[in-house]
Amino acid sequence: MSRPTTKDLARAAGVSLATVDRVLNDRTGVRDDTVKRVTEAIEAIGFIRNLSAANLARSRSYRFVFLLPRSGDQFLNRVIARIDEASQAFTTEATQVTVARIEDEDPHQIAATLGALDPATVDGVAIMAPESPQVRDAKARLSERGIEAVAFLSGQIGSGHPTAGSEVFVGIDNYAAGATAGRLMGRFAPDTDAKILVLADTLLARDSLERRRGFDAVIGRDYPHLTVLPALETHSDPTRTRQIMTASFTSHPDICGLYVLASEARMPLLHVPAGAHPVIIAHERTPFTETGLQTGQIAALITQDPGHLVRSAVRILRARCDHREVLASQEKIRIEILIRENL
Amino acid sequence: MSRPTTKDLARAAGVSLATVDRVLNDRTGVRDDTVKRVTEAIEAIGFIRNLSAANLARSRSYRFVFLLPRSGDQFLNRVIARIDEASQAFTTEATQVTVARIEDEDPHQIAATLGALDPATVDGVAIMAPESPQVRDAKARLSERGIEAVAFLSGQIGSGHPTAGSEVFVGIDNYAAGATAGRLMGRFAPDTDAKILVLADTLLARDSLERRRGFDAVIGRDYPHLTVLPALETHSDPTRTRQIMTASFTSHPDICGLYVLASEARMPLLHVPAGAHPVIIAHERTPFTETGLQTGQIAALITQDPGHLVRSAVRILRARCDHREVLASQEKIRIEILIRENL
DNA sequence: CCCTATTTGAGGTACGTACCTCATAGCAAG
DNA sequence: CTTGCTATGAGGTACGTACCTCAAATAGGG
Numbered sequence: 001m002s003r004p005t006t007k008d009l010a011r012a013a014g015v016s017l018a019t020v021d022r023v024l025n026d027r028t029g030v031r032d033d034t035v036k037r038v039t040e041a042i043e044a045i046g047f048i049r050n051l052s053a054a055n056l057a058r059s060r061s062y063r064f065v066f067l068l069p070r071s072g073d074q075f076l077n078r079v080i081a082r083i084d085e086a087s088q089a090f091t092t093e094a095t096q097v098t099v100a101r102i103e104d105e106d107p108h109q110i111a112a113t114l115g116a117l118d119p120a121t122v123d124g125v126a127i128m129a130p131e132s133p134q135v136r137d138a139k140a141r142l143s144e145r146g147i148e149a150v151a152f153l154s155g156q157i158g159s160g161h162p163t164a165g166s167e168v169f170v171g172i173d174n175y176a177a178g179a180t181a182g183r184l185m186g187r188f189a190p191d192t193d194a195k196i197l198v199l200a201d202t203l204l205a206r207d208s209l210e211r212r213r214g215f216d217a218v219i220g221r222d223y224p225h226l227t228v229l230p231a232l233e234t235h236s237d238p239t240r241t242r243q244i245m246t247a248s249f250t251s252h253p254d255i256c257g258l259y260v261l262a263s264e265a266r267m268p269l270l271h272v273p274a275g276a277h278p279v280i281i282a283h284e285r286t287p288f289t290e291t292g293l294q295t296g297q298i299a300a301l302i303t304q305d306p307g308h309l310v311r312s313a314v315r316i317l318r319a320r321c322d323h324r325e326v327l328a329s330q331e332k333i334r335i336e337i338l339i340r341e342n343l
Numbered sequence: 344m345s346r347p348t349t350k351d352l353a354r355a356a357g358v359s360l361a362t363v364d365r366v367l368n369d370r371t372g373v374r375d376d377t378v379k380r381v382t383e384a385i386e387a388i389g390f391i392r393n394l395s396a397a398n399l400a401r402s403r404s405y406r407f408v409f410l411l412p413r414s415g416d417q418f419l420n421r422v423i424a425r426i427d428e429a430s431q432a433f434t435t436e437a438t439q440v441t442v443a444r445i446e447d448e449d450p451h452q453i454a455a456t457l458g459a460l461d462p463a464t465v466d467g468v469a470i471m472a473p474e475s476p477q478v479r480d481a482k483a484r485l486s487e488r489g490i491e492a493v494a495f496l497s498g499q500i501g502s503g504h505p506t507a508g509s510e511v512f513v514g515i516d517n518y519a520a521g522a523t524a525g526r527l528m529g530r531f532a533p534d535t536d537a538k539i540l541v542l543a544d545t546l547l548a549r550d551s552l553e554r555r556r557g558f559d560a561v562i563g564r565d566y567p568h569l570t571v572l573p574a575l576e577t578h579s580d581p582t583r584t585r586q587i588m589t590a591s592f593t594s595h596p597d598i599c600g601l602y603v604l605a606s607e608a609r610m611p612l613l614h615v616p617a618g619a620h621p622v623i624i625a626h627e628r629t630p631f632t633e634t635g636l637q638t639g640q641i642a643a644l645i646t647q648d649p650g651h652l653v654r655s656a657v658r659i660l661r662a663r664c665d666h667r668e669v670l671a672s673q674e675k676i677r678i679e680i681l682i683r684e685n686l
Numbered sequence: 687c688c689c690t691a692t693t694t695g696a697g698g699t700a701c702g703t704a705c706c707t708c709a710t711a712g713c714a715a716g
Numbered sequence: 717c718t719t720g721c722t723a724t725g726a727g728g729t730a731c732g733t734a735c736c737t738c739a740a741a742t743a744g745g746g
Contacts (some may be wrong), residue, residue, distance in 0.1 A: 003434075005702055005703085006702070006703065007702085015725085017703095017726085018724070018726075019725075021703080021704070022724090025704070025705085027705095029722070029724085030724085031722085031723060048434060048435065050399070050702050052395035052399055052437070053395075053399050053703045053704090054702080054703050054704070056396050056702080056704095056732065056733095057702075057703040057704040057705080057731055058704055058705080058731080059345065059731055089670045092391065093394075093395075094393075094395070176685060180682060180684040182684070183684045184682070305677070307672045307673060324435075329428065334648070334679065335684075336677065336680075337681075339526050340526065341523040341525070341526045341557075341561065342523040348731090348733085349732070359694065359696070360697095361694070361696075361697090362693085364734065365693095367733090367734090368733095368735085373693070373694085374692085374693065374743095377694080396731070397734070398701090398733090399700095399702065399734095400733040400735080401700095401733080401734055402701055
């Protein structure tokens with residue numbers, strides 16, 4: 001027994017193939033009660049449209065673009081590697097994935113890029129950019145023009161609540177990620193009074209802020225003997241980073257933990273003073289943090305799987321193009337904890 | 344520009360569509376150098392077979408069976424729930440997934456079940472059963488009859504080395520999982536001399552053995568102040584479990600950690616003596632262990648995502664049916680660490 | 687060079703759906 | 717009744733591939 005086809009559906013509904021087609025593809029010129037008859041027949045016989053055949057017939061293909069910031073760290077490079085991998089793997093499924101870079105500091109330029117996207121050449125975009133009014137407007141206009149969009153890794157609305165509203169966000173809950181880091185820090189650090197140094201690229205990014213909030217909440221509630229020092233911003237500047245590190249460890253000899261919020265942990269960790277052995281917790285898996293885990297310098301990493309992120313974004317975009325539901329459990333991005341043993 | 348079709352391929356190779364078809368589908372009656380010409384043309388123009396169209400033409404569908412032990416715990420129930428979910432989600436892709444139960448204690452019966460599978464009704468099986476000579480033979484005969492098979496969650500050959508040989512195994516590296524548990528135990532437990540209790544359903548199962556080995560290796564090497572007591576077997580027997588727990592905590596008042604190897608942590612944890620607050624690390628996410636994490640009774644869980652397991656098995660089976668490669672990075676099952684914050 | 691076996695080509699139908707054209711049925715207003 | 721409209725049916729072609737048949741070309745052996 002194979003699945004019922006449109007022909008079966010036409011027979012079951014007592015209409016012709018043409019009418020079935022009109023109903024299935026939302027064409028005009030069908031009376032309401034006829035539509036209802038067909039819809040009921042769909043339920044009755046359990047008709048499921050054969051997507052392969054449909055896509056074949058309309059020679060449909062999916063063209064998606066990942067809009068990523070031009071200024072990228074190693075984590076972003078891994079993401080891009082996964083996009084390339086996916087673009088290979090998805091060709092079998094008529095899905096083409098490309099990458100375009102944007103100036104993430106300039107909301108106007110981002111909005112302009114979004115505005116320039118042509119529905120004739122692009123079916124969907126995954127946008128990694130800070131949420132700004134301009135960008136939000138540009139996104140709204142995208143959907144009007146029939147281009148699907150998902151927020152990718154950053155730019156979600158609301159705080160700590162992914163997919164608030166109808167907004168689709170691919171990435172982890174950064175508040176929970178920070179809380180996870182906090183819990184591990186609390187358990188790994190000694191039980192005595194001590195301080196924890198927190199480093200960020202910039203605290204303007206929503207991601208960093210939320211991680212920070214989550215981290216502080218757990219430490220403050222459950223590990224009162226630990227004092228979290230005010231977060232310091234490195235601005236990805238080597239000199240500044242070195243100064244911060246030296247100054248912090250000098251004025252606070254009792255620093256027992258180091259939490260690196262940003263996805264580029266390399267710079268701060270190179271400047272941990274010899275002799276100091278703080279518990280280090282950082283984010284994202286990069287060649288550097290991997291090595292750090294293996295040598296024992298880093299105690300734990302809080303990560304999200306770049307491959308999963310990319311494939312999830314693509315699956316969500318495709319589902320939206322087809323007006324389908326996604327499998328929610330598959331698209332939930334997990335907050336992963338990596339230690340040396342489960343690398 | 345759309346992808347080249349068989350027609351383009353025929354033109355590029357200077358042969359007819361019929362010959363292209365013969366080459367693509369491994370039919371006889373084509374001279375070797377003609378085959379070569381076509382193969383070269385495939386490379387040259389980058390021809391990729393349109394799987395949707397191919398499956399449509401041969402009205403192919405994939406019918407897979409998950410063979411699971413009849414005696415199941417809550418973790419297995421979650422796996423089954425994911426299979427049901429997947430069977431819904433995969434109907435769109437002409438893939439039908441069902442579950443059959445086997446008596447996991449009886450290798451003969453398992454082998455018989457495998458032998459009774461009909462290639463006319465089944466395209467692939469995911470087998471969750473202990474590896475025995477009979478089962479191994481039966482598996483070999485499966486592939487002779489053209490039924491694909493993967494080992495699912497247990498039954499892998501070799502120790503700690505998934506996919507040893509050409510054997511396909513869907514699941515985690517249990518040695519590494521045990522080592523992960525060991526590392527967490529070492530970091531969570533106090534720095535003073537103390538004992539760790541290890542509980543298993545049975546130590547006959549390879550999974551448990553390997554987890555045990557990994558756990559011991561880490562504790563023995565890096566946390567010499569901790570003593571791992573000989574593992575005790577509960578055999579899923581409530582009375583026996585209670586006795587073990589009581590006896591252990593009585594004769595070893597300095598137990599600081601409890602490692603539950605089996606996927607059903609419920610029974611032992613109900614019998615932790617009041618007043619004792621060992622660091623508890625267990626495996627797999629179930630309603631019970633979730634609650635344990637939330638209340639703080641359980642410090643950490645080592646898990647594998649059932650949904651990922653199921654979908655991965657299905658993808659691998661489908662790829663093998665199509666003689667395709669899988670995306671390795673997607674099929675690697677991660678050893679997940681769950682704490683209260685990243686639940 | 688002929689005979690035969692093998693290889694190749696030409697052409698068709700099918701899969702399930704989309705999309706198109708044209709014809710006809712039904713209905714209401716004039 | 718005719719006119720003009722909408723709703724529906726009938727039938728076709730197309731997508732890219734599989735699989736079939738039959739004829740034609742080619743190769744190799746004697």
